[in-house]
Amino acid sequence: MKNVTTILVMIVLCFISCKKEVKTETVTTKDSDSIKTEEPIAEEPVDSATQMKAWQAYATPSDAHKWLTEEVGTWSCDMTFWYEPNSKPEKATATATVKMILGGRYQETDYKGTIMGAPFEGKGTVAYNNASKEYTNTFIDNMGTGMMVSYGTYDEATKSMQMKGEVVNPVSGKKAPYREVYTIVDATTRKMEMYDTKNGTEYKSMEIIMKKK
Template sequence: MIRKHTMSITAITLLLASPLAAQEATTPQMTPEMQAMMEAFQKAGTPGAEHQKLASLAGTYDLTIKGWHTPGGEPTTDTGTATRKMVLGNRVMVEDVTSQMMGQPFNGHGMHGYDNTTGKYWATWNDNMSTGLMVSEGTCDAKLTCTYTGSHHDPVTKKPQTTRMTTRWTDANTELFEMYGPGPDGKETKMMEITYKKRGQ
């Protein structure tokens, strides 16, 4: 009886394995080129040390926002909050900002990442005062002192406009963001400064 039962299990196993064996026989083997492509994609998509640095920025921040509407003039000052969190398997940091701007409610949404392929950091930004998108790319050092160059379309001229942005940490819990763009004379001028103060520190 035991022998008969064992033979039945063996028969069932062979029957189930037959389609799998047939499938494996018809599946083409990966060529060296295909293997190299797969490894390249895996390397490009695997989070690394740069993504861990971005993850260290996760949290809630209180903001002090200064804006210059004329070069050398007195800035306007507003306050706000920002939340930062990692998404997509710790590959991308999402930032959501709530504040006031020119007396109006302001909401902004940014994404920050590091591209293993290009070896550069990147960022996007859009908000409730525009239907456009700013795309930036730059470099950061080990202390996350960064310089980005961004591009968006100017609403007045309808032409692409380039801005330069820098970030640096003035202490362990305080980040300073600065944005520069062309003034009326075409020369670079400071447009915005945001001080991020991390909560719970």
């Protein structure tokens, strides 16, 4: 694994060395026309050893990836949906198969079940970005053509991950915010809650209780 990471880092460094990075800065002139111009300002040079160290840290799974690895396995999902605020809940079930991919850098989950009598399939990924120090969650399924993307952080004290993103309403075509809370209840139980916003008010739209088989 270390050899593969080192090779990847060397490729990146070779690419970087072939181009000169510059920053731009807006400068306002003092002439009568007050024209604004942008002048390139060279970045401070970084030696190759420092660059390699940074890229190795970026490419290597960290402690933040450990709890993602602990979720590998098969889970039964008891799902509850609320399609409108204070509406009657709808129930569904699914099975989630979790695995780590690309050398333990990303978590991938495949969902299969039935929702409202129709076959349901979905795929989710979770990544922890060592550089930005945040998690990214993506989700796609066979009940739409869009991808849900959210970003957030994990709180060790509450054993929960708070994620925020936007989703497009297929009826109005407009984007609306949503929020996810993913909680590690115990070693074999997880809870995922989703909150949508309608008419400016947030409401709970989904809850999934996951039990490891």
